[in-house]
Amino acid sequence: MFDNNNVLETKEKFNKILELVGPVSIKDSFSYIKEYGIICATGLLGGKWYLEDFDPTRDIKNNAYLTTFYSGNVSKERINSMLDYIEKYKIDVKAEKIFSLDEIAEAHKYLDSSSAFGKVIVINK
Numbered sequence: 001m002f003d004n005n006n007v008l009e010t011k012e013k014f015n016k017i018l019e020l021v022g023p024v025s026i027k028d029s030f031s032y033i034k035e036y037g038i039i040c041a042t043g044l045l046g047g048k049w050y051l052e053d054f055d056p057t058r059d060i061k062n063n064a065y066l067t068t069f070y071s072g073n074v075s076k077e078r079i080n081s082m083l084d085y086i087e088k089y090k091i092d093v094k095a096e097k098i099f100s101l102d103e104i105a106e107a108h109k110y111l112d113s114s115s116a117f118g119k120v121i122v123i124n125k
Contacts, residue, residue, distance in 0.1 A: 006046055008032055021046040027054065030061045037061075042069040095121045 003009070006025040013034045019026055020043030029039050060066055086093055096118035099107040107122050 013037075016040070018042060023048040023051045023054075026051065026066075027059050030059060030064065033061055033064045035061075035063045036065075038065045038067060040067050040069055042071075095119055097121075098123060100125050 003021070003025075006021055007028050008025075008031075010032065012032065014032055015034050015037045017029050017033055017037070017039045019029050019039050019041040022041065022044040024046030026039070026041060033039055056066075085091070096116070097107075097110060097120045099110075099120060099122045101122060101124040104122055107120055110116050111120060
C-alpha cells in the first residue's frame with residue numbers, strides 16, 4: 001500500500017490505524033478502518049496542526065473510535081511505575097539495534113528498511 005498525497009492507496013481495511021500524518025489525512029484513514037476499529041492520532045507529519053471542516057458525526061465512521069496519544073504527558077511517577085512493572089514481570093525491553101553517532105545514516109537507512117522492527121538507539125561514544 002502507498003500514500004499518495006496523504007491518500008492511502010489500498011483496498012484493505014484495518015482494525016487499528018496509527019495515524020502519524022495527522023489532520024491532513026485523518027478523514028482518509030476512516031475509509032480504511034473496520035467496524036469497531038480504532039484510529040490513534042499521534043503524529044503531525046503532514047505539517048497541519050488542526051482539523052478543519054471535520055464533523056465528528058459524519059467523518060468518524062459508525063462504530064469506529066478516534067483516540068490520541070501525546071508523548072508530552074510524561075512524569076517521573078509514570079516512568080517509575082513503568083520501570084517497576086518491567087522489573088516485576090521481567091519484561092525484556094532490549095533495543096533491536098544500537099548504532100554509534102557516526103553511524104546515524106545507517107540507523108536511518110535501517111529504520112526505513114523493511115527489516116526494521118522495534119526501537120533503535122543511537123549513542124554518542
